[in-house]
Amino acid sequence: MSIVINHLTYAYTQGGKPLDPTLKDLSFTIEEGSFLGIIGHTGSGKSTFVKHLNGLLPCEKGTVVVDGHDLSQKSERKTVRSLVGMVFQYPEYQLFAETVFEDVAFGPRNMKLDESEVKSRVENAMALVGLDQERFSDRSPFELSGGERRRAAIAGVLAMHPKYLVLDEPMAGLDPLGRREILALLETLRTESGCTIIMISHSMDDIANHATKVLVLEKGSVLMYDTPQSVFSHSEELQRIGLSVPGITKICIELNRKGIMIPASICTEDEFLTWFREGRQHA
Amino acid sequence: MIRFDNVTFQYEKADTPALSDINLEIREGEFVAIVGHNGSGKSTLAKHVNGLLLPTQGGVTVCGMQTSNEDDILKIRQKVGQYIIASPAEITGNGAPYRQKVGMAFQNPDNQLVTTVVEEDVAFGPENLGVQPSEIRERVDEALASVGMTAFAQFAVHHLSGGQKQRIAIAGILALKPQILVLDEATAMLDPSGRSELLETVKKLHEEGMTVLMVTQYMEETTGCDRIIVMKGGKVVLDGSPADVFTHTDILTASNLIPPEPVIVRDALRTMGYTLSDRVLTAEQLAEELCPSL
Numbered sequence: 001m002s003i004v005i006n007h008l009t010y011a012y013t014q015g016g017k018p019l020d021p022t023l024k025d026l027s028f029t030i031e032e033g034s035f036l037g038i039i040g041h042t043g044s045g046k047s048t049f050v051k052h053l054n055g056l057l058p059c060e061k062g063t064v065v066v067d068g069h070d071l072s073q074k075s076e077r078k079t080v081r082s083l084v085g086m087v088f089q090y091p092e093y094q095l096f097a098e099t100v101f102e103d104v105a106f107g108p109r110n111m112k113l114d115e116s117e118v119k120s121r122v123e124n125a126m127a128l129v130g131l132d133q134e135r136f137s138d139r140s141p142f143e144l145s146g147g148e149r150r151r152a153a154i155a156g157v158l159a160m161h162p163k164y165l166v167l168d169e170p171m172a173g174l175d176p177l178g179r180r181e182i183l184a185l186l187e188t189l190r191t192e193s194g195c196t197i198i199m200i201s202h203s204m205d206d207i208a209n210h211a212t213k214v215l216v217l218e219k220g221s222v223l224m225y226d227t228p229q230s231v232f233s234h235s236e237e238l239q240r241i242g243l244s245v246p247g248i249t250k251i252c253i254e255l256n257r258k259g260i261m262i263p264a265s266i267c268t269e270d271e272f273l274t275w276f277r278e279g280r281q282h283a
Numbered sequence: 284m285i286r287f288d289n290v291t292f293q294y295e296k297a298d299t300p301a302l303s304d305i306n307l308e309i310r311e312g313e314f315v316a317i318v319g320h321n322g323s324g325k326s327t328l329a330k331h332v333n334g335l336l337l338p339t340q341g342g343v344t345v346c347g348m349q350t351s352n353e354d355d356i357l358k359i360r361q362k363v364g365q366y367i368i369a370s371p372a373e374i375t376g377n378g379a380p381y382r383q384k385v386g387m388a389f390q391n392p393d394n395q396l397v398t399t400v401v402e403e404d405v406a407f408g409p410e411n412l413g414v415q416p417s418e419i420r421e422r423v424d425e426a427l428a429s430v431g432m433t434a435f436a437q438f439a440v441h442h443l444s445g446g447q448k449q450r451i452a453i454a455g456i457l458a459l460k461p462q463i464l465v466l467d468e469a470t471a472m473l474d475p476s477g478r479s480e481l482l483e484t485v486k487k488l489h490e491e492g493m494t495v496l497m498v499t500q501y502m503e504e505t506t507g508c509d510r511i512i513v514m515k516g517g518k519v520v521l522d523g524s525p526a527d528v529f530t531h532t533d534i535l536t537a538s539n540l541i542p543p544e545p546v547i548v549r550d551a552l553r554t555m556g557y558t559l560s561d562r563v564l565t566a567e568q569l570a571e572e573l574c575p576s577l
Contacts, residue, residue, distance in 0.1 A: 041476070042445060146321050172558070175321040175500050177539035202475060205544065244475035247544025247566070255571035260577050269544070273551050282576070 001067040003030040003053060003164065003196075008062035010048060022048045024220040026062070032163075035190055035197045035269035037211030037228070039204070041242045045220040046200045050166050054200065066164070082111070085162025089169045093151035095141040100131065100152050103141055107160040125159040126152075129185055146177035154185070165189065166198045171206065179203075183210055191279075207233060208246040208267040218245075229271075233264035248272050284494055285309040285332060289341035292327060300339070301327040303517045309496065311462075314489040315503035317498045319514030320539035322344065325498045328514065329467045332496065333363040346462070359411070364461030383576075401443070401451055402427065402436040408459045426457040429491075430484050446477025450484055457488075464488060467498040478504075503543040506564040513538055526561045545569045 008026040022045045030036055030088055036105055040046045052064050053058040055077040069076040097103035108118045126133055129151035134143070141152050150170075157165070167186075171179040174192040176239070183206060189195040202205055207214060207228060214231040216224040218241050219278055224231050232238070235245045245253075246267045255262050262280075266272050275281075287307040293300040302324045309315055319325040330336040331343050334350035346362050348355035359510045405423045414422065430450040435443065442450065449469060455463065469481060482504060489495045497508070505511050511528040513521035515538040521528050529535075529546045541547075549563045556574055563569050 175319075176319055176502075176541045180565075204475075221310060242476040246550070250566040251545060251548060252571055254566045254577075255573065258570050258574045260570075260574060269547065269551075272548065273555075276552065276555060 001032050001163075003067075004063075004065045004103070005029070005052075006063045006065070007058065008049075008052060008064060008242055010060060012053065013046075022220050023052075026222055028215070028222060028225050030164075030196065032196050033190065033194055034212045035186070035210055036199070037200065037207035037214045038200045038217065039202075039207060039214060039243060040217035040223075041149065042199060046217055049217065050086070050168060050200060050219075053166055054081050054086055059097070082160065083162060084164045084166060085157040085160055087154055087157050087165070087167040087170055089172060091140075091157075092146070092149035095149060095153055095156075098140060099138050100126070100141050100144070101137040103152060104155045104159050105274075107156055111160060119181075121159045121161070125155040129155045129189070130157055130181065131155065147174055147181065150174065150182070151176070151185075155184070158189070158273065162179040162195065164196045164198060166201045169202065171201065171203065172200065179206070186210065204244055204249075208248070208260040209269075216241075226279070228267055229265040232267040235264075284311040284313075284346060285339070285496075285577045286344040287328075287331070288344070290331065290343060291340040292336060293332065293339050294327075298312060299517070301517050302338075304341070305517075305519060307512070307519065307522075309494065311494055312492055314486075314507075314509045315493045316501065316508040316511045317495070317496060317514060318500070318505060318511060318540060323514040323516045324517040325537070326467050327367070327517075329496060329498050330466050332463065332465050333360050333365050335365070335544045336393075345499050361459065362461055362465045363465060363468075364456035364459055365465040390530045394405065399439055399441070400442055401432065401438050404440060405454045408424050412459065422458045422460065423454075426454040427487065429457055437565075444477065448479055449477065453481070453484065461493075463494045465496045465498075468500065469497070483508075502541065506543060513540065515539075525564055529564060530561050 005026050005028055008023055009021050011021040013019065026049065030155070038046050038050070042234065048057065051065070052059060052071070059072040064071045066080045069080050071077060071080055091236050095103050097106060101122055104122045105118050108121045110160045117254040123133055131148065131151055136148070141149055144152060154170070171182050174182065186197050186199070187210065190197050211228050214224065214226060214228050215222065216231060216238070223241070224234065232245055232249050235249055238245055248269055248271070249267050251272070252264065252266055262275065266275060285308070287305045290302055290305040290381055291300050292302040309349060317325045317328060318479070322337065323527055327336060331338065332349065333346060334356045337351050343350045345359045350356065350359060357445050361491055395561050402423050405426055406419050409419045409422050421455060427436055432454060434446065434449055436448065440448065440451065455568055464485070485497065486507060497504070501507065505572065506525050508525060510523065511521070511525055513535065520538055521531055521534055532542055532546070532550060535542055543564065545568070546564060549559050549569055552573070557573065559569070559572050563572055
């Protein structure tokens with residue numbers, strides 16, 4: 001199964017009149033089990049695009065089909081929302097309940113699950129994000145640290161058991177350790193539960209290290225849709241549209257400038273050091 | 284220029300101090316980066332420089348004046364231009380009243396800009412200080428030029444990008460003619476091009492003589508500074524030049540920080556037998572020293 005996007009075009013309206021389209025004729029398929037990284041300059045349409053994946057914005061032109069459910073059919077939206085979980089920017093601002101437990105339980109209760117199932121899902125989700133049951137269940141979400149609050153908010157989405165998890169800048173504002181914890185969580189979800197991850201991020205290093213596919217949006221169109229190795233080998237084009245490249249790619253560019261022929265596809269620390277270990281062969 | 288003497292600070296209701304026994308001296312014209320994990324005390328430290336927070340114990344001296352002395356606090360705040368992260372609760376709607384009180388701007392550009400036209404916003408601070416109109420004009424022009432935004436003087440603030448808004452907010456601080464610039468996570472909400480734009484502006488101000496204190500989580504932003512102070516659990520665990528600080532990857536890791544990529548790669552290559560000096564902190568420097576041995 002997969003998410004199939006076909007000729008998706010979207011324009012916001014102002015005073016009843018459509019503005020220039022924010023998304024222009026997007027067509028591609030997000031494979032189940034993949035880790036899709038979405039990059040693009042501010043205003044390139046990243047957030048607008050992901051809001052189409054669970055029907056938060058309507059499909060006016062073109063279609064989005066999630067596991068066979070066409071989102072242009074209003075009747076399908078509810079089904080799709082149970083498949084696609086959405087974590088917005090700074091999700092901790094949306095915490096509202098009196099205790100962490102109640103907050104995480106909000107989604108599953110809305111799904112009308114019985115209380116024993118709700119409890120087991122909450123416990124499970126809290127364990128996944130690394131919030132200890134005993135220490136955190138009865139505490140107010142507002143007493144937690146920034147990183148803990150972020151994880152509590154993500155737990156609330158995980159408790160609904162999404163098959164596709166969409167995250168908009170999930171690491172923004174976290175320190176390096178907090179970032180690493182969230183990334184490790186996403187890897188666990190993907191490899192152990194088979195959850196498909198769709199993540200918007202400004203961190204090219206995180207994308208290079210974790211994504212299996214990268215979508216580059218530029219002014220609402222697909223500029224590239226490929227593996228990180230292939231996308232980041234086009235560093236000049238990325239820099240032209242105001243994006244940066246992973247730290248390792250920057251090093252490779254400098255080496256290339258000095259005449260060292262290091263393959264342009266190298267974009268992670270592992271790949272870089274392996275190339276040195278294996279005698280610096282040309283690709 | 285700035286001195287912390289045995290500074291301990293504890294927030295009300297907190298079990299442990301946010302800063303414990305900090306001793307620091309920052310000299311005129313220094314460009315200092317302050318790094319640390321969330322909750323390490325780095326922002327708390329920054330908020331002591333203009334007396335927004337006062338030490339529970341010990342003292343902070345700025346340009347010879349104690350921040351705890353109420354008679355001096357306004358003078359101190361005219362010397363310290365401060366750019367901080369403020370939570371929505373601290374700002375409550377429009378940032379103007381708070382900014383007026385303490386003479387500083389906020390990290391979230393949409394809350395900190397108080398008027399709709401760029402040059403009016405930059406003029407807001409000096410107007411509040413009662414500066415003569417003719418001098419305000421001069422200061423605004425100069426401040427906009429410093430951040431490279433002269434061409435945008437008549438623009439509507441809401442039409443600017445995030446990076447541009449941040450530069451306007453900095454211009455607003457510069458128009459107050461501070462001697463010290465304190466930036467708290469000023470780049471956190473910017474995309475990569477906005478971040479490098481802002482960093483260039485700050486570097487230029489430093490080159491022109493400004494003392495800069497920059498709190499950041501992005502380690503690669505610190506390699507061009509004169510000095511890096513690493514905080515952990517309310518204490519200073521490292522204090523030195525970038526070349527010196529990045530030889531202590533063990534302490535950085537124990538402080539939940541990750542060195543810049545070129546430093547990680549440098550250390551890995553050394554274990555493979557390549558000779559690389561401690562001066563290697565950036566991609567350019569790494570390539571430079573690595574090439575002769577390839």
